[in-house]
Amino acid sequence: MEVQVPLLQTHVEGLDRALGGGIPVGSTVLVAGTPGTMKTSLILWVMHENARTNGVKSLYVSLEQDMDSLKAGAARMGMGNLHESSVYVLDLGQLRKGLHRAETTKDWFTILIEIVKEAVSSSGYQVLAIDSLEALYALSDLKSPRREMFHLLGAVKELGLTTFLITETPFGSTRLAQWGEDFLADGILHLKQVEVGETDVQLRLRCVKMRWMNHDHNALVLNHDGRHFFVTHVISKKK
Ligand SMILES: Nc1ncnc2c1ncn2[C@@H]1O[C@H](COP(=O)(O)OP(=O)(O)OP(=O)(O)O)[C@@H](O)[C@H]1O
Ligand SMILES: [Mg+2]
Numbered sequence: 001m002e003v004q005v006p007l008l009q010t011h012v013e014g015l016d017r018a019l020g021g022g023i024p025v026g027s028t029v030l031v032a033g034t035p036g037t038m039k040t041s042l043i044l045w046v047m048h049e050n051a052r053t054n055g056v057k058s059l060y061v062s063l064e065q066d067m068d069s070l071k072a073g074a075a076r077m078g079m080g081n082l083h084e085s086s087v088y089v090l091d092l093g094q095l096r097k098g099l100h101r102a103e104t105t106k107d108w109f110t111i112l113i114e115i116v117k118e119a120v121s122s123s124g125y126q127v128l129a130i131d132s133l134e135a136l137y138a139l140s141d142l143k144s145p146r147r148e149m150f151h152l153l154g155a156v157k158e159l160g161l162t163t164f165l166i167t168e169t170p171f172g173s174t175r176l177a178q179w180g181e182d183f184l185a186d187g188i189l190h191l192k193q194v195e196v197g198e199t200d201v202q203l204r205l206r207c208v209k210m211r212w213m214n215h216d217h218n219a220l221v222l223n224h225d226g227r228h229f230f231v232t233h234v235i236s237k238k239k
Contacts, residue, residue: 044087
């Protein structure tokens with residue numbers, strides 16, 4: 001018997017079908033990619049569209065880019081109305097301002113879990129993004145990164161959140177993640193720039209894994225036309 005799981009749609013045209021319907025609600029999804037592969041824009045889009053179509057509320061924790069720059073980028077990509085009430089962007093500056101208590105004794109993983117718990121209970125967020133894991137690691141003095149990550153993922157799962165963990169893959173690296181996050185996560189979306197011919201570069205998206213879903217494993221081309229995101233099939237030049 002097929003088990004029906006509630007799904008969060010990405011609202012990227014063509015992608016939900018490729019995923020087998022969407023992303024199972026409550027999943028933790030690693031969004032891995034080299035610099036400039038639209039990791040931030042893509043996840044903001046998922047949040048923006050879920051707010052617009054279903055009133056879903058999301059929390060975007062931005063540990064690198066500040067809120068104004070993030071919003072300006074989003075506006076240029078057809079997300080002019082990134083309302084705080086539905087997509088709340090929390091940047092490092094705001095996080096630091098909010099840390100009045102004796103937070104110096106705590107590590108950033110603990111602080112983040114506490115802030116997320118508080119925000120979920122007071123504002124009812126259903127979707128969370130952490131951008132990026134590398135920035136979180138840089139802030140924290142980790143003794144046991146894999147255990148910390150296991151604990152963080154357990155905490156967001158307990159809250160029922162669908163979570164996107166943005167991770168930066170260095171150019172040329174064959175590893176998607178540093179500390180086994182790729183094994184711990186329920187899903188992996190991998191973004192990659194691929195040279196096509198001598199001059200063109202294509203942005204490709206591949207769902208490497210998505211637990212519980214019978215998804216397409218092939219790479220798709222991720223496009224943005226100034227208004228919306230859509231995926232198309234890679235046209236193979238092989239005969
Ligand atoms: N309308 C558009 N169509 C195609 N590409 C765009 C468009 N608007 C912005 N871009 C490109 O998207 C990239 C930035 O996207 P974004 O910041 O989401 O990527 P990122 O993967 O989060 O980057 P970083 O690694 O710096 O965090 C830029 O390289 C920019 O040129
Ligand atoms: Mg980014």
